[in-house]
Amino acid sequence: MSSLLLTGIAQLVTNDPSHGDGSELGVLDDAALVMQGGRVVWVGGVAQAPSADAAYDVGGRAVVPGFVDSHSHLLFAGDRSAEFAARMAGTPYSAGGIATTVAATRAASDENLAANLARHAAEMRSQGTTTFETKSGYGLSVADEARCLAIARQATEETTFLGGHVVPSEYAHDPNGYVELVTGPMLAACAPHAKWIDVFCERGAFDEDQSRTILEAGKAEGLGLRVHANQLGPGPGVRLACDLGAAAVDHCTYLAGGDVDALADSGTTATLLPGVEFSTRSPYPDARRLLDAGCEVALATDCNPGSSYTSSMPLCIALAVREMSMTPAEALLAATRGGARSLRREEIGHLGPGALAHVVVLEAPSYVHLAYRPGVPLVHRVLGGGAEPV
Numbered sequence: 193m194s195s196l197l198l199t200g201i202a203q204l205v206t207n208d209p210s211h212g213d214g215s216e217l218g219v220l221d222d223a224a225l226v227m228q229g230g231r232v233v234w235v236g237g238v239a240q241a242p243s244a245d246a247a248y249d250v251g252g253r254a255v256v257p258g259f260v261d262s263h264s265h266l267l268f269a270g271d272r273s274a275e276f277a278a279r280m281a282g283t284p285y286s287a288g289g290i291a292t293t294v295a296a297t298r299a300a301s302d303e304n305l306a307a308n309l310a311r312h313a314a315e316m317r318s319q320g321t322t323t324f325e326t327k328s329g330y331g332l333s334v335a336d337e338a339r340c341l342a343i344a345r346q347a348t349e350e351t352t353f354l355g356g357h358v359v360p361s362e363y364a365h366d367p368n369g370y371v372e373l374v375t376g377p378m379l380a381a382c383a384p385h386a387k388w389i390d391v392f393c394e395r396g397a398f399d400e401d402q403s404r405t406i407l408e409a410g411k412a413e414g415l416g417l418r419v420h421a422n423q424l425g426p427g428p429g430v431r432l433a434c435d436l437g438a439a440a441v442d443h444c445t446y447l448a449g450g451d452v453d454a455l456a457d458s459g460t461t462a463t464l465l466p467g468v469e470f471s472t473r474s475p476y477p478d479a480r481r482l483l484d485a486g487c488e489v490a491l492a493t494d495c496n497p498g499s500s501y502t503s504s505m506p507l508c509i510a511l512a513v514r515e516m517s518m519t520p521a522e523a524l525l526a527a528t529r530g531g532a533r534s535l536r537r538e539e540i541g542h543l544g545p546g547a548l549a550h551v552v553v554l555e556a557p558s559y560v561h562l563a564y565r566p567g568v569p570l571v572h573r574v575l576g577g578g579a580e581p582v
């Protein structure tokens with residue numbers, strides 16, 4: 193196994209407080225990094241760097257861990273730009289628009305769905321994402337959910353069964369019958385292709401009892417739990433996620449005091465998805481309240497054709513800083529370590545020795561530029577995580 197030495201790193205973010213300046217980001221200036229066998233094996237000052245089989249001088253750029261996008265919906269077909277335009281002209285967003293994508297997804301071939309997924313995954317990688325989670329949820333039949341997850345598994349190990357996205361129109365008069373389908377034959381067909389189960393616990397989607405039934409059925413099949421909750425209004429989803437030991441509860445836009453306390457006392461990560469609020473002109477979640485209470489916070493894109501059609505983690509970092517009062521350091525940590533923790537992954541989201549060598553070289557001397565220069569393509573090169581092999 194040959195080793196590679198990266199030199200000329202103006203600023204290295206390790207996310208390992210035992211390195212560098214002692215902050216949570218573990219920032220080293222004038223740094224070097226050695227990788228071997230796909231792992232980081234050494235970080236430190238460039239003057240102390242050991243020799244390696246090959247060297248790459250990054251030329252005074254900053255290096256950060258690859259972004260971990262822990263929430264996306266990339267198994268879909270069709271286009272909803274007209275709906276977006278209508279929303280920008282004043283029509284409010286509701287969960288019902290998902291039905292448009294369900295019809296297009298059911299009509300699409302496997303090849304079409306796989307090509308669409310590959311295109312979005314490539315977009316993500318080019319913007320520094322080295323790990324992404326993605327969900328079913330636009331099939332909503334046993335066969336369509338299962339084929340979406342089988343396709344997703346080809347692209348990422350972080351696959352989530354979201355049969356509980358909305359009740360499809362054919363079950364509109366029998367929502368509990370649909371919950372029985374989701375927790376019975378659909379779960380049986382999907383579990384072999386999924387690591388996680390998720391449910392949209394929201395008015396217009398699934399209520400608390402239905403959501404609990406779906407999550408407990410998934411847990412019994414060995415799936416980890418994730419929840420969409422408190423996006424469009426206050427509700428029981430955050431506390432349900434914490435009660436059931438979910439790895440993540442995502443959106444968290446409308447929180448009561450009890451929700452914040454429950455999150456702070458749990459091992460559940462609050463995933464904030466500012467691309468949604470940006471794209472739907474909605475109020476942003478109160479990130480400061482969560483951070484100040486000691487909650488684990490992640491940032492993700494929620495890339496989907498309805499409410500947040502961006503694949504850009506740098507955009508989410510910029511929005512978190514400029515619209516949600518997070519510091520650039522907090523936003524980067526949430527986009528890397530936060531996502532990793534929400535996926536229960538120890539070996540990603542940081543660049544300390546032992547981590548997977550998922551390395552992003554920025555076209556900037558400091559990570560702060562991710563928020564300071566919104567909309568600018570700042571990713572110079574991506575190593576590992578399905579990009580260039582290391």
Ligand SMILES: [Zn+2]
Pocket residue numbers: 263264265420494496
């Ligand atoms: Zn989502």
